[in-house]
Amino acid sequence: MGVPGLFAFLKRRYSVIARLVTKQEDGSWDVAAPADALYVDMNHIIHSCTHANAGRDGTPYDEDVAFQRMDAYLTALLEVAGGLGAGPIAAEAPGPSPPASSSPQRPSPLRLLFVAIDGVAPIAKMNQQRTRRFLSAHVAEVTDRVEREVRAEMASQAGGGRVIPEMANSRFDPNIISPGTAFMGRVAERVRQILRTKVQTDPRFARLRVVVSDSYEPAEGEHKIMRFIRYIRTRPDYDPNTRHVIYGQDADLLLLSLLLHEPHVRIMREAQPEKQPNIAAAAAAAKKQLQQRTQPRGREPGSGSGARGGPHATGAVSAGGFGAAANSPGDTDSGSVCPTFEEVDISLLRECLRWEFAELCGTPDGRPLAAGYEAMEEDEEEGEVEEMAEDEREKKGEVEAADSEGEAEEEGVGTWAEEGMEVEVEG
Structure with missing residues (x-):
């Protein structure tokens, strides 16, 4: 459960705490330091990958494509957290990621991956979720009714001489992203399959230990992560200098991470610079662009500018693009989208807060x-x-x-x- 405006406020007030993580020319990511343990809150990934193109361009919702985007997203997070390079990932055919033959075979420094899927929330959050979902269903019903009325009025004004084509039922119901649904069970199973295949086939992650907490375990993803970190701290073989990287879009991760009092914690999140789509939107745009290119010229409106690359243009999702189309040499209408991440150093944020409130609690000098x-x-x-x-x-x-x-x-x-x-x- 996020805190609206908190991250933006902290970023404006303490600009030194956040830095962009982009892909370099050699294929690696310029992270501050490779992580030892990566913790992933799947909430944003699930919503982003399922809402990518449903209901926007008339393309019906495809669950296999959504799972493939999750595969690409998890692969990218593993590469970013470990500071590794990345190879191309197929965009169209669903299935596991191909072996990273073109990527450097240097083993990843990651030793642990913890994936948390939201489970049953506390009663206060359940009431809020129920209100939002009922409102979402009501808005969808009203939208469908208004759309039918408008289409009927347009057909009557046309005088029956023209037939308005029916739109595909591509609207995605977000209410299925709830603990206990069959969809969440399939998500947990597919995530386990993706990570199992990756550990078995990718030599970079052969020594990676994977823990998946599905929706059948209560609590939200970020609280599961904090509980797991506190658990491993009690083990006798725990290294106090372990570098933790937590991925999640919710701003309350900043507050929860401050309460850990760990010296090496970074929060990684998907950056949203101006005029740059997020990862899932980039994947949807790439698929739409590929469909426009493969259609004959003059058959579909809007295909002229998108077909300049010719039918030979491919829609491979590169690890630097997460769904950006691999443009052909003659393409000029759009470039490949290279998403960026942001990482927040929690120890630096804690020091900034100490200096901010030094008048009340003293200076941060020990x-x-x-x-x-x-x-x-x-x-x-x-x-x-x-x-x-x-x-x-x-x-x-x-x-x-x-x-x-x-x-x-x-x-x-x-x-x-x-x-x-x-x-x-x-x-």
Whole structure:
């Protein structure tokens, strides 16, 4: 469950905590340091891969293509976290990723991969999810009704001379992305199959240990990740210098990672620069572009600019593009989309927060509270000195006032005696 605007706020306020991770010319990724353990929250990946093209270009939803995008996404995350190069990944035919024969065969430094799929959420989140899903179903029903009415009105205005083609039923129902559904069971099974094949066939990940937590285990993906990290910290063979990389789009991962108090934690997320589609949208655009290119010229509107590459253009999804079409040499209408990731250094964020609140909790120099206490003691001592000086000034003023009053009384008595006035004394 995300926190709207939190990541953008922290990124604006502490610009040094985030850096872009892009693919270099040699095929590797310029990560800050290769990770030892990668933790993946599948929530964003599932939504992004299933919503990529359903209902946008009339293409019916294809579950095999969605699973193939998940395969490409997981492969890319493994390569990015390990700082490895990548080879091409087929775009059209569903199936496991091909062996990385064109990629460097250097073994990945990753020792652990933990994949978490959202399970049953707490009751408060369940109520929120139920509200959103009922609203989504209602909006879809209203949209279908309005579409039918508009099509009927257009047909009546055409006078029956033209036939409006029926649109394919390509709308994807997001309510199936819920714990306990058959779709989530197929997702868990396919993810296990993808990772099993990758460990067995790709020599780079031969030593990788894989743990998959499916939707039958309660809690959201990010909370499963935190619980697993705390569990491995209790093991006697745990290395305190382990470099953890957590992938997820939810901003609450920043807060949860701060609570881990681990020295080497980075949050990796898919960057969304301006005018750049996300990974799944790039895959959908590549597929649409391929369909336009393979159609004869002049048959479909809008195919003229997209067919300039000719029918020989392929739709291979490169590891640098995650669905971007591999453009032919003569193509100029669109370039290959190379997505970027962002990584946030949690230790750097923690230090920025310490400096931000140093007035309250001290400076981040190993003495988190001593500096604050010393400042408070100095303020108290200065206040006590000022109070003592004020008291002395008040006492001195009272003495001077009393002396002046005594002198005035003596002067008054002498004057009265000289004038012959009688002074009565009791006693």
